Amino acid sequence: MLSVNEARERILSQIKITATESVALNDSLNRVLAKELFADSDYPPFDNSAVDGFAIKADKGGSNRTLKVVADIPAGTAPTVILNAGEAARIMTGAQLPQGADCVVPVEETDFNDRKAGTTPPKTVTIDKQMSVGDNVRPRGMDMRLGDIVLNKGRTLKPQDLGLAATLGYAVVSVHKKPRVTLMSSGDELLSAGAPLEPGKIRDSNSYTLAALVLNVGAEVVRLGVARDTRESVTNLLEKAANERADLILSSAGVSVGAFDFIKEVIDANGKLDFWKVNMRPGKPLAFGEYRGITFIGLPGNPVSAFVGFEVFVRPALLHMSGAMDGSRPKVKIRCAEEVVSDGRESYLRARIRLVDGIPSAFLTGHQGSGNLLSLVQADALLIIPAGVKCLPAGSEVDAIFI
């Protein structure tokens, strides 16, 4: 049996990264950057005021100086005035400091009390505060320097990254193409979500969970529906999947050792199949290979196994395909609030995380059977019990990934 890590490494080593494309900055949220972003200037690009007030030259002269107001500098203008001794300029937040000034007195610290919008500056201003060079000034280059690499390639763009890119003048960015995933379920027992229950049947949940997981990692999904448990139906749907020119064909169920599990056989006949038993729970059977040259991953059918298989194998594969630097979810240490038993396989157990005496603590969410979807829905995290461990006493620390 392969370890989880060995299986994941085998998959990742065969994944090809998607090509790049240019997209408008507005369309780049959650996309993976394909070229780093540079600062095209110092930022801020000029010394500017951090407050609304009066720009002056710092002086040693103690209290109560009255200065002549010789200019008014709103944001967005380039001042031409040069301040001399005994002079001040009214200045707004973000406006460029005039020559001769090296600090800004906030308006609240002056005798100028009229702060309504639209008021003209006073002829003179009296200041009752010791000021030092640099007070309330945001100096040129304090945030970024010309030529700095500020976002690396492989970064998944967040909202604040878009703001930074806009600051640097990128209206268009180079990103990796979204991986395209064709998704199919399989099983004669499966009804669609809108259908009434019938004897012997259940509703297809994997199509919905897996499609949403695919979208959540920033990939595109093509939903192909359900293959029946016949060689013909499985072949038809896989042919349809191949015609979609996807980067990945993802299926659930039909990869075990059941008498109607045709997926492995059809993949093998028209491509390449590696079938692995992975030393994990849930989700032991995993099919990996190619169908007509397209990467194929066959997840188990049980809804929790399919979810965990996606988290452990498909998510990193899709992120790697998208050019993302890091496809692993951060692991955090959580304290077990109760004893946790395992069967010695690397286990992914569903748990609620609550604070107990201020410490994040894990409580299992009921029955851990791989068909029990409700206990997955109730969970905040999956606890990762390492292979070889059969019991963790209450109070032990365990790795967890938040879902």
Ligand code: AMP
């Ligand atoms: P199989 O791998 O085909 O033997 O399926 C294993 C278990 O998962 C069976 O109990 C199936 O009914 C169930 N199952 C398979 N596919 C789905 C699906 N798309 N939605 C919900 N349950 C499923």
Ligand code: MG
């Ligand atoms: Mg089946």
